[in-house]
Amino acid sequence: MKQAIVDFERDEEGHWVARLACGHGQHMRHDPPWQQRPWTETEAGRASKIGVVVECLKCDRGEVPTFPVE
DSSP states (O other): OEEEEEEEEEOTTSOEEEEETTSOEEEOOOBTTTBOOGGGGSHHHHHTTTTOEEEOHHHHTTOOOSSOOO
């Protein structure tokens, strides 16, 4: 199911997690050469992704939201 990114936070290991409109989180790692997301490294880069729609597999599986939904 497609969901918009509403915010970002760091997990316990310091990786960026996108908070989605559905209440789920999705890691957004920059880990070359496997994952190329240099925009995660700056506040401006992350801000540019607010509102971007991504596929939420947790919604597809019917998982309970991790974050409160506003």
